[in-house]
Amino acid sequence: MSNFRFGRNTPKEIDDSITNITPLNTKNSRNSIWRQFEKFCGERKYVFDGNTSTEKLAFILKDWGYNMKKVDGNDYKEAVIKTMWNVTAKQLQELYFNKFGIKFDPFVDLEFKGSRNARDAKRRNLQIQPEKRKTSSSILTLEEYNKILKIYNEDTPDGLQKMFFYVAGLELAWRGCEGVNVTIKHFKEESDNCGLPTGRIEYNCIFSKTSQGGSHKLTDSKWLATNTTDPRICPVRLYKKMLSKRGKHITTDRLFLTPNPAWREPSSVGWFKNSPVGRNEMGKWTRTAAEEIGIDIKKKKISNHSLRSTAVSQLAKAGVGEEQLIKITGHANTFSIKPYLQLDGDHHYQMIDKLRANSTAMEESNNKSTNCAPSALVQMSKNIVTTSPSTQTPVNYYNCTIINYNS
Numbered sequence: 001m002s003n004f005r006f007g008r009n010t011p012k013e014i015d016d017s018i019t020n021i022t023p024l025n026t027k028n029s030r031n032s033i034w035r036q037f038e039k040f041c042g043e044r045k046y047v048f049d050g051n052t053s054t055e056k057l058a059f060i061l062k063d064w065g066y067n068m069k070k071v072d073g074n075d076y077k078e079a080v081i082k083t084m085w086n087v088t089a090k091q092l093q094e095l096y097f098n099k100f101g102i103k104f105d106p107f108v109d110l111e112f113k114g115s116r117n118a119r120d121a122k123r124r125n126l127q128i129q130p131e132k133r134k135t136s137s138s139i140l141t142l143e144e145y146n147k148i149l150k151i152y153n154e155d156t157p158d159g160l161q162k163m164f165f166y167v168a169g170l171e172l173a174w175r176g177c178e179g180v181n182v183t184i185k186h187f188k189e190e191s192d193n194c195g196l197p198t199g200r201i202e203y204n205c206i207f208s209k210t211s212q213g214g215s216h217k218l219t220d221s222k223w224l225a226t227n228t229t230d231p232r233i234c235p236v237r238l239y240k241k242m243l244s245k246r247g248k249h250i251t252t253d254r255l256f257l258t259p260n261p262a263w264r265e266p267s268s269v270g271w272f273k274n275s276p277v278g279r280n281e282m283g284k285w286t287r288t289a290a291e292e293i294g295i296d297i298k299k300k301k302i303s304n305h306s307l308r309s310t311a312v313s314q315l316a317k318a319g320v321g322e323e324q325l326i327k328i329t330g331h332a333n334t335f336s337i338k339p340y341l342q343l344d345g346d347h348h349y350q351m352i353d354k355l356r357a358n359s360t361a362m363e364e365s366n367n368k369s370t371n372c373a374p375s376a377l378v379q380m381s382k383n384i385v386t387t388s389p390s391t392q393t394p395v396n397y398y399n400c401t402i403i404n405y406n407s
Contacts, residue, residue, distance in 0.1 A: 029087070030087055030091065033084050033087045033088060033091075034087075034088065034091055036068070036084075037064060037088045037091075040064055040067075040068065041060065044060075044063065046060050048092075048095070048096075049100075050099075050100040050102070054102075054104045054109070054111055054112075055111055057092065057096075057104070057106075057112075058106075058109075058111050058112045058114065058115050059115075061085070061088070061089055061092070061106060061112065061115035061118075062114050062115040062118045063118075064085065064088060065081070065085045065115055065116075065118040065119035065122060066118040066119070066121065066122045068081065068084060068085075075126060075132060076126075076132075077126065077132050077133070077134060078122075078123040078124075078126035078127050078132055078133060078134060079123075079134040081119060081122050081123050081126065082119065082123060085119040086107075089106035089107065089112075089115075090106075092106070093105065093106055135301050136301075136305075136309060136339045136340070137176070137301055137302065137303045137305040137306040137308075137309050138300045138301050138302055138306055138309065139306060139309045139310045139313045139314075140290070140302075140306055140307075140310045142314065144290070144293060144295060145166070145170065145310060147293040148166060148286075148289045148290070148292075148293055149163065149166055149167070149233060151289060151292060151293065154238065154241070155266040156259075156263075156266075157245070157259035157260065157263055157271035157272055158259050160238065160241060160242060160245065160271070161242065161256055161257075161259070161277075162285060162289070163233070163238055164235065164238040164239060164242055165179055165256065165285065166286075166289075166307065167233050167234075167235045167238060168203075168224060168235050168238075168239070169304065169307035169308070170307045170310060170311050171224065171225075171235060171311070172203055172222050172224070172328075173307075173308045173311040173312065173328045173329050173330075174304070174307060174308060175305060175308055176283070176303050176304040176305030176308070177279070177283070177304070178205065179255075179256060179282060179304065180256070180276075180277070180279050180282050180283075181254070182205070182254070182255045182256065183253035183254055183255055184243065184253055184255055185253055186203055186204060186205055186255075187201050187202070187203055187224075187239065187255075188201065188202045188204075189201055189202075190202050190223065199225070199226045199236065200223045200224065200225050200226070200236070201223065201224040201235075201236055201239060202221050202222075202223055203221065203222045203223065203224060204220075204221045204222070220327060220330075222328065224236050224239060242255070244269070245269060245270070245271040245272065246269075246271075246272060247269050247270035247271075247272070249270070249274055250272065250274050251274055252274060252275070252276060254276035256276060256277045256282065257272035257273060257274070257275065257276055257277060258272060258273040258275045258276070258277055258278075259271065259272060259273070260272050260273050282304070283303070283304060285304060286302055286303060286304045286306055286307065287302045287303055287304075290302040290306075308329070308340065309340050311328065311329075312325055312328075312329060312337055312340035312341060313340065313341060315328065316341055322334040322337060325337055
């Protein structure tokens, strides 16, 4: 046993550990944006050193925010403008603090207000152009979703995996890239207090929002429940069947694996290779399936994230409140699910019908309260009987007795 109560890690080891928690693609993205910013500054002859004032830095970020372009000279999408400006500003802030000991905050300081405004003005201009506007993944109608499920044969390796992916992806409201990093350790068969199986499988993703690692739970558990109405798309049954087809040679914990081209028959084991499905390959699944059932994917943005959008929209359509929806999606607040609440034609017509029904019911209620039809209001005014204002005799207002106290 060590004589030291506390750890003995050096500052370098601590710094290395901090660096390692940053996902690799985040590092690559930051480096790529900074390289583009450096090329921009090179063309403009901008220089960064300890003598560059914060006013000059604010001007550079203002110029960058409004004039950044793609390599081919075209504009980025409006959401990309915000991301690139924010990442650049943060890196510039870190550079000046670490290298020159100069502190400034591009996101708060007044002298950078014009820089932020230039970024936002560029975004507003791009939002006018539909092709530059950020769009969410489109929802699938239930008819389209069911057509996709009918494409696949669960008695084949590819068909089984995709069947489970579409069913679980909808019922667990998976993010677009969530299925890529799902492991069998994220699933656990649930038991009651007596140790008997409940028929449900608990699911809890312990990776980060972007599915790149982490050590804490970001959401409450969700469950795959037995589908007794339609066993063909029962997620519990499909999940167990997938596990049964993993041969003894499988050492990876990843759930979705590359199909083994040498698989023999539906009853055999060893349907999969000991290698996960690639991120790029899996990212095409829903888009390819949508195209196969006849959806025009050029006019409608379809991706794996469409399953999440579909889940939220269909639950909202069924009357599930936003507070309950975030339990399914794992969002921290109801504001975050607003982009997912897309209306399809049927849902819109249902809402309009309710609006018209409520309007009609209110009109009928008002008619009953006045004991006359709306068109009788004019006639009612003609039947009013008045008396001398100096008396306190009752005045008959169309079957209503009101005392006149005018003197």
